[in-house]
Amino acid sequence: MVHCGLTFLLLFCWGQTAHSKTSDNLRTLQKILFSNYSAAIRPQYNQSEPTIVGLKLFVSDLIEVNEVQQFITLSCFFNISWTDEFLQWKPEHYGGIQKMQVESTNIWKPYLDLYSSLDDTDVFGDERYRIFVFHDGRISWHPTKTLRVACLMNVERFPFDVQECNLTFSPLQYTFEEVQLEARDFLSIFSVFKRHGEWEAVNSSVNVFSHTFDGNKLSILRTSLRYKRQHMFFVLNFMVPIIMLSILNLLTFWLPNDSGEKTSFSITVLLALTVFLTTVSSNLPRTSSNTIYITTYITCLLLLSGLTVLATISMLHFHHRNKDMSERNEDRVVDLNAKRITGCQRPKAAWRSKCGNNGLKIDVLMFLIFFLGWCTATFWFFAYVRVPT
Ligand SMILES: *[C@@H]1O[C@H](CO)[C@@H](O)[C@H](O)[C@H]1NC(C)=O
Numbered sequence: 329m330v331h332c333g334l335t336f337l338l339l340f341c342w343g344q345t346a347h348s349k350t351s352d353n354l355r356t357l358q359k360i361l362f363s364n365y366s367a368a369i370r371p372q373y374n375q376s377e378p379t380i381v382g383l384k385l386f387v388s389d390l391i392e393v394n395e396v397q398q399f400i401t402l403s404c405f406f407n408i409s410w411t412d413e414f415l416q417w418k419p420e421h422y423g424g425i426q427k428m429q430v431e432s433t434n435i436w437k438p439y440l441d442l443y444s445s446l447d448d449t450d451v452f453g454d455e456r457y458r459i460f461v462f463h464d465g466r467i468s469w470h471p472t473k474t475l476r477v478a479c480l481m482n483v484e485r486f487p488f489d490v491q492e493c494n495l496t497f498s499p500l501q502y503t504f505e506e507v508q509l510e511a512r513d514f515l516s517i518f519s520v521f522k523r524h525g526e527w528e529a530v531n532s533s534v535n536v537f538s539h540t541f542d543g544n545k546l547s548i549l550r551t552s553l554r555y556k557r558q559h560m561f562f563v564l565n566f567m568v569p570i571i572m573l574s575i576l577n578l579l580t581f582w583l584p585n586d587s588g589e590k591t592s593f594s595i596t597v598l599l600a601l602t603v604f605l606t607t608v609s610s611n612l613p614r615t616s617s618n619t620i621y622i623t624t625y626i627t628c629l630l631l632l633s634g635l636t637v638l639a640t641i642s643m644l645h646f647h648h649r650n651k652d653m654s655e656r657n658e659d660r661v662v663d664l665n666a667k668r669i670t671g672c673q674r675p676k677a678a679w680r681s682k683c684g685n686n687g688l689k690i691d692v693l694m695f696l697i698f699f700l701g702w703c704t705a706t707f708w709f710f711a712y713v714r715v716p717t
């Protein structure tokens with residue numbers, strides 16, 4: 329019976345506190361807390377102690393990776409937390425209020441800057457996001473932001489490349505003794521990442537350190553995000569046609585000299601390769617600092633194709649000159665025949681067979697030389713651009 333009574337009392341009391349959370353309580357609490365509050369004062373009773381700001385970052389979308397202009401656009405949301413020693417209260421004095429929301433302009437915030445941002449560097453300047461204050465002074469702030477950050481990309485291995493972009497945050501207005509950053513749970517950075525057609529999130533790392541900048545020691549948090557290009561699109565749309573075209577290029581030497589198609593065929597292949605080189609180049613940054621293997625490869629193929637045209641034209645030139653000469657010889661033989669009636673056509677036949685064999689030999693030789701060149705270029709390309717694991 330006593331037990332029952334106690335339980336009832338407890339439940340009643342609990343119900344009382346739960347129900348007595350009124351707007352008046354909240355108003356009184358806010359009035360008391362903010363009567364003396366200044367958003368300009370770092371919320372630390374002992375101003376010699378630093379304020380620890382915890383940063384947690386989620387990347388939800390990769391909006392754009394721009395290799396040509398070398399920047400990346402990400403959609404992110406943050407959980408920034410710290411302790412405000414001036415915003416503490418005892419819940420039991422205010423009807424059990426455990427937490428409240430305040431306008432972000434009313435309380436002290438660490439101004440965090442994002443290095444290499446293409447937009448405003450003060451990424452958290454937006455005042456729309458309200459801040460949660462817990463009774464023990466814990467503050468938690470969840471801004472959402474689209475970040476556009478310059479990122480030096482290495483496209484050497486295009487289209488099998490992995491890009492690494494850094495997001496570097498620092499409270500530029502406070503020294504290391506005043507505000508220190510702390511990374512919280514950066515393993516879950518891609519936990520809400522949505523699928524992207526071209527890029528796949530690989531992993532990330534985070535690094536917190538201090539750096540002296542123009543005499544000021546600053547706390548810096550740097551996170552590296554790694555993305556891998558899904559190369560299937562480029563393999564099917566660029567590499568397969570390029571390799572096909574370069575093999576077709578070799579077949580020029582199989583065409584008979586008299587077909588009249590040899591030059592036009594080799595020039596068509598050369599033009600098609602040029603078109604591909606232009607298309608691939610338009611996807612790449614205009615950098616000369618490092619070799620991009622795929623452009624070097626296409627340039628090699630282009631060079632081979634150009635040499636094929638040159639070789640074809642020279643071969644045709646000699647072929648036709650020799651033919652003219654043999655025809656003249658023939659005429660002379662015919663004249664002689666008409667005069668002497670020897671009926672001997674041996675010189676012509678001998679020349680024909682000799683010439684034919686020679687033409688074939690040169691064709692085979694050229695084919696072998698160019699095939700060797702093609703093999704070397706292709707082997708070199710695939711050896712350097714091996715698919716990263
Ligand atoms: C405001 O701060 C001043 C100086 O610290 C103090 O004297 C005063 O009592 C405070 N007022 C309230 C309402 O806390």
Ligand SMILES: *[C@@H]1O[C@H](CO)[C@@H](O)[C@H](O)[C@H]1NC(C)=O
Pocket residue numbers: 374375376377
């Ligand atoms: C303030 O913090 C500093 C460094 O932690 C400490 O040396 C100093 O004694 C503290 N002052 C007070 C008044 O507590």
Ligand SMILES: *[C@@H]1O[C@H](CO)[C@@H](O)[C@H](O)[C@H]1NC(C)=O
Pocket residue numbers: 382384407408409468512
């Ligand atoms: C934000 O981070 C703080 C501290 O790590 C944590 O207590 C809080 O639950 C987090 N808030 C959300 C919505 O994840």
Ligand SMILES: *[C@@H]1O[C@H](CO)[C@@H](O)[C@H](O)[C@H]1NC(C)=O
Pocket residue numbers: 530531532533552554
């Ligand atoms: C994550 O990236 C680092 C390089 O920053 C790499 O060394 C490491 O192997 C990667 N880890 C995984 C699991 O992929």
